[in-house]
Amino acid sequence: MFDKTYRQRLEADLAQWEADGVIAPAAAAGIRSALPPLSPGINIAVVVAIVGGLLIAAAFLAFVAAHWTEIARLVRFAILIAGMVVAGGLGAWFANTGRTVLADLCASIGAIVFGAGIALVGQMYHLGSDFAGGMLLWSIGALAAALLTGSRGALAVGLAAACIWTCMRNYDAPVALHLPFVAVWLFAAALAFAWNSRAAAHLVAIAALPWWIATALRFDLDGAQxxxxxxxxxxxxxxxxxxxxxxxxxxxxxxxxxxxxxxxxxxxxxxxxxxxxxxxxxxxxxxxxxxxxxxxxxxxxxxxxxxxxxxxxxxxxxxxxxxxxxxxxxxxxxxxxxxxxxxxxxxxxxxxxxxxxxxxxxxxxxxxxxxxxxxxxxxxxxxxxxxxxxSLLGRSAFLAAAGAITVAFATALNRALPRATR
Incomplete structure (x- = not known):
């Protein structure tokens, strides 16, 4: 249950209990004072600021991409480094001023720029075309950023890159299980557990599914379903x-x-x-x-x-x-x-x-x-x-029999249970 929803329901219950005389006003006030303060949510100004920042970042990337071939290699590399440094610096400033959402966004952008830097450096210097290895490097960098900054967005970027990495490895080498992904997933799970974050837990749970799907769909399982x-x-x-x-x-x-x-x-x-x-x-x-x-x-x-x-x-x-x-x-x-x-x-x-x-x-x-x-x-x-x-007739007979058995079981259960628990 989300904290804000829980607080709203608790406040309504406390008001009702106090009106009905179930609890004293002093007890209700004590319960309210014992609750920790809610974390600040995302207001309209923050949403507009996020959209503006994304538009500026997109414009910068489009400008650089349009003149990419005209820029010297060292300048290109410097641009990539500057992008990560600026994102990290802004994230640190937002974190110091209590703007945690914008700080998380900056860490996420820095992780994305790091992945783009891996691809662009490989293209500039004609490095080996091991795309899966590049995804692993991207995942490691993003997870390291998540560990250092506590950014849920960087965790999402790292897990997404890790999922692409394991799917590619399953396609390239379908004979053996790709167990290294399990180690990466366990690291991300440990982060989510340490943060006590529901959003991070959702990300970790979702990231477990691609590995199982890619493993199940391999073509070398000799007929396994x-x-x-x-x-x-x-x-x-x-x-x-x-x-x-x-x-x-x-x-x-x-x-x-x-x-x-x-x-x-x-x-x-x-x-x-x-x-x-x-x-x-x-x-x-x-x-x-x-x-x-x-x-x-x-x-x-x-x-x-x-x-x-x-x-x-x-x-x-x-x-x-x-x-x-x-x-x-x-x-x-x-x-x-x-x-x-x-x-x-x-x-x-x-x-x-x-x-x-x-x-x-x-x-x-x-x-x-x-x-x-x-x-x-x-x-x-x-x-x-x-x-x-x-035949459809046989299936209809099976469903009818299953329904009759279920109704009979429900009738017996209703008679066996006490009236208060029905």
């Missing part, structure tokens, strides 16, 4: 986020919650991909594994971490979250057994997984998890209904 490998990645992200959030630390709670949200949505997307692509787009090859051993271990680790989180936090919703992860992963070994016919058991496992995800979010009062589960249910039902393979 991309959807199943992506399911293992979603399971690891979801389970690790839950486990981190269960640690007794507000910093860990914020960071882990963001990771678990992205893991929940990734799990829902993967469930839909399994239904729509495994039989229709990508066929099993003879004697080919559905997924490599390292991916299976990642998925198992995700389930284990989710169960460990449930044990630590004593939250029933996280047990169901672990069940959702396990059921999505269970579809992988079930699918080859039914390759000759309809994979009804796999469909049932995935539907149960998405239902568990919805109930998990409701029990733990985590709205993103509920939304992810509902989107997964809608996508899975649509995939089962409109898949090309098999």
């Amino acid at each position: 991309p959807a199943f490998i992506l399911a293992d990645g979603a399971a690891l992200l979801f389970g690790a986020g839950l486990a981190i959030a269960a640690a007794p630390s507000p910093r860990a709670l914020r960071f882990g919650t963001v990771l678990s949200i992205y893991g929940a949505f990734a799990l829902a997307v993967v469930a839909v991909l399994e239904v729509t692509t495994v039989d229709e787009v990508i066929r099993f090859r003879s004697a080919a594994p559905a997924q490599p051993l390292w991916a299976v271990m990642c998925g198992a680790a995700g389930v284990s971490l989710a169960l460990a989180s449930a044990r630590i936090s004593h939250r029933a919703g996280e047990v169901l979250a672990a069940c959702a992860i396990g059921l999505v992963l269970l579809a992988a070994p079930i699918w080859p057994a039914s390759a000759a016919g309809e994979p009804w058991l796999a469909y049932a496992a995935i539907l149960c997984a998405m239902l568990c995800l919805v109930v998990s979010g409701m029990l733990d009062a985590v709205r993103p998890r509920i939304v992810a589960g509902w989107l997964g249910i809608a996508g899975v039902i649509a995939g089962i209904t409109w898949a090309v393979k098999g």
Whole structure:
């Protein structure tokens, strides 16, 4: 929850409780005084200043590009260095005057100019055409700037360059896993954790997805199913986020919650991909594994971490979250057994997984998890209904049976639960 939204809701609750006589006015005043001050937001003047600065920077770059061939090499190099120095100097001045947003913007521009400098120096001096290596160098420089300045924008630039780097390495050398990206990602995750920044946590969570996608789409996995490998990645992200959030630390709670949200949505997307692509787009090859051993271990680790989180936090919703992860992963070994016919058991496992995800979010009062589960249910039902393979009559019978079982289960659950908790 964002700080400003939380403060507004808390202020409304305090006013209501004080009016109803639940708390004394002195207690409400004590709560308000105990809260730390809100960080200043971005006002209209700051937005206009950012747009003006970007326009001036774009004009400078356009002017330099128009006369690039006429400028001597040393002068070109000096221009690049001057651009980084000016951006850093302005960022330091804005930081000293308390204008943190503009300081972050200057650090981001400096990181972008650093990347442009790598490309232009390579073009001027005809260096080797290792574009992936250049992206790695750019990522290292941007992450170093983020470490020194605390800039979220520089972190975003560094992670974007690292994602391009790992995708290029996966394309150039698809035989081996590109594990160096994991080290870069862990460094960025450590920064986000140390900053206790929700924005940085979002960036880190998003940056984990391209590596899994690029790895799953490699052409040298001997028939391994991309959807199943992506399911293992979603399971690891979801389970690790839950486990981190269960640690007794507000910093860990914020960071882990963001990771678990992205893991929940990734799990829902993967469930839909399994239904729509495994039989229709990508066929099993003879004697080919559905997924490599390292991916299976990642998925198992995700389930284990989710169960460990449930044990630590004593939250029933996280047990169901672990069940959702396990059921999505269970579809992988079930699918080859039914390759000759309809994979009804796999469909049932995935539907149960998405239902568990919805109930998990409701029990733990985590709205993103509920939304992810509902989107997964809608996508899975649509995939089962409109898949090309098999007859539509058989699919309608399966969906009707699944619906009847679900309604019967809901009726029994409604009678078993106390009236207050229904």
